[in-house]
Amino acid sequence: MASLGLGGCLADDMGLGKTITLIALHLHRQGLGPAAGPTLVVCPTSLMGNWQREIEKFAPGTPVRRFHGASRCLQGVADGEFVLTTYGTMRLDAARLARTPWGLVVADEAQHVKNPHSATAKQLRTIGGRARVALTGTPVENNLSELWAILDWTTPGLLGRLGTFRDRYASAVEGGDDPAAAERLASLVRPFLLRRRKSDPGIAPELPPKTETDRAVSLTAEQTGLYEAVVRETLAEISAADGLTRRGLVMKLLTALKQICNHPAQYLKEEDPRIADRSGKVELLDELLDTILAEGASVLVFTQYVRMARLLERHLATRGVRTQFLHGGTPVAEREAMVSRFQAGEAPVFLLSLKAAGTGLNLTRAGHVVHFDRWWNPAVEAQATDRAYRIGQTQPVQVHRLIAEGTVEDRIAGMLARKQGLADAVLGTGESALSELTDAELADLVALRGGAR
Numbered sequence: 001m002a003s004l005g006l007g008g009c010l011a012d013d014m015g016l017g018k019t020i021t022l023i024a025l026h027l028h029r030q031g032l033g034p035a036a037g038p039t040l041v042v043c044p045t046s047l048m049g050n051w052q053r054e055i056e057k058f059a060p061g062t063p064v065r066r067f068h069g070a071s072r073c074l075q076g077v078a079d080g081e082f083v084l085t086t087y088g089t090m091r092l093d094a095a096r097l098a099r100t101p102w103g104l105v106v107a108d109e110a111q112h113v114k115n116p117h118s119a120t121a122k123q124l125r126t127i128g129g130r131a132r133v134a135l136t137g138t139p140v141e142n143n144l145s146e147l148w149a150i151l152d153w154t155t156p157g158l159l160g161r162l163g164t165f166r167d168r169y170a171s172a173v174e175g176g177d178d179p180a181a182a183e184r185l186a187s188l189v190r191p192f193l194l195r196r197r198k199s200d201p202g203i204a205p206e207l208p209p210k211t212e213t214d215r216a217v218s219l220t221a222e223q224t225g226l227y228e229a230v231v232r233e234t235l236a237e238i239s240a241a242d243g244l245t246r247r248g249l250v251m252k253l254l255t256a257l258k259q260i261c262n263h264p265a266q267y268l269k270e271e272d273p274r275i276a277d278r279s280g281k282v283e284l285l286d287e288l289l290d291t292i293l294a295e296g297a298s299v300l301v302f303t304q305y306v307r308m309a310r311l312l313e314r315h316l317a318t319r320g321v322r323t324q325f326l327h328g329g330t331p332v333a334e335r336e337a338m339v340s341r342f343q344a345g346e347a348p349v350f351l352l353s354l355k356a357a358g359t360g361l362n363l364t365r366a367g368h369v370v371h372f373d374r375w376w377n378p379a380v381e382a383q384a385t386d387r388a389y390r391i392g393q394t395q396p397v398q399v400h401r402l403i404a405e406g407t408v409e410d411r412i413a414g415m416l417a418r419k420q421g422l423a424d425a426v427l428g429t430g431e432s433a434l435s436e437l438t439d440a441e442l443a444d445l446v447a448l449r450g451g452a453r
Contacts, residue, residue: 007154037103049216217280
């Protein structure tokens with residue numbers, strides 16, 4: 001499709017490799033000649049770090065830049081380069097982006113432009129490219145007009161005008177009055193939309209039974225300010241302390257930084273906080289849940305902090321998402337009732353305190369496990385994952401670990417990845433081993449590196 005200048009929509013379920021397929025397409029086009037042009041990826045803010053890491057992992061040496069933040073720049077964009085931007089930045093800077101001759105323009109989580117009359121969708125249409133590709137696990141969430149909006153961006157004119165499409169296809173298919181209408185529409189869009197589900201014959205067996213992904217998120221400006229202030233103030237205290245006092249301050253610092261990476265309201269102990277738009281992790285969790293729930297799947301969300309789980313419970317309730325929360329104070333009978341409700345599909349999002357729910361539960365309905373914050377003992381984390389990945393599980397399990405990039409979380413994740421064999425010995429006792437670091441080593445561990453927005 002791209003070689004013909006026609007767009008397409010890759011609508012595979014989550015976990016079937018939409019991102020890596022797009023990276024492969026970019027590399028393939030570069031191999032055809034130097035004039036393939038750069039690739040622009042427009043995605044939610046919470047996914048930008050993940051895109052950069054996937055490109056660096058699967059296409060090492062491929063130039064990639066973020067067009068985001070106050071110092072964003074398009075000067076010198078080269079053939080073969082990936083440029084990552086967000087829907088918000090694209091909306092503000094569509095005119096600048098439109099002046100670059102893009103080879104591919106990619107809309108990730110393309111359901112963000114399902115309303116063709118929104119400012120986001122209108123501005124995205126002004127950015128030209130030799131081909132357009134939409135990535136979404138949920139091409140139709142509410143009605144077929146959303147499918148029209150996505151395909152009319154990738155391949156303008158394919159489905160005619162919206163009103164005509166509604167009359168000719170959507171009304172008949174949605175009303176169930178004309179069974180042949182669905183087949184006519186399917187045959188029309190089939191060449192332009194690749195849709196594979198994990199439940200399709202021959203698809204799931206190709207997947208490993210457990211896929212683990214580190215998902216990088218940027219700190220918000222508020223999180224960045226808090227993080228840097230706490231590092232500066234606490235390192236000054238630590239340098240003047242010794243013995244047990246120093247170890248206590250190190251533990252206090254690490255705990256504070258983990259809480260800031262989660263959400264400012266958790267660290268600040270706010271009584272009636274505003275939750276939305278203040279945490280990169282919450283933004284990413286929303287993105288993940290939108291896709292997971294649209295697939296009809298269920299998910300376990302682990303955090304080591306009861307307060308953070310309460311914030312998530314409240315936030316998701318305002319979004320109309322059914323949840324339940326199991327923690328150390330949950331009576332045994334209620335725990336059993338919660339497990340039964342989850343296994344029956346009555347509450348698709350199960351919030352769990354890691355200490356209270358890391359062992360002894362059988363939650364095989366979950367096809368996804370989210371570690372909202374990392375437990376720095378990998379064995380404890382693996383035990384929690386095994387609430388879903390266990391005997392009786394009939395579906396692949398996807399594990400999503402949320403990591404605030406450029407922070408202490410990022411550095412610890414790197415240590416765990418590089419030295420998994422050593423990890424149990426070095427970090428088996430969690431944060432306490434880190435309290436023995438020198439002042440210089442500690443400063444290097446907690447220093448904020450890039451990644452914030």
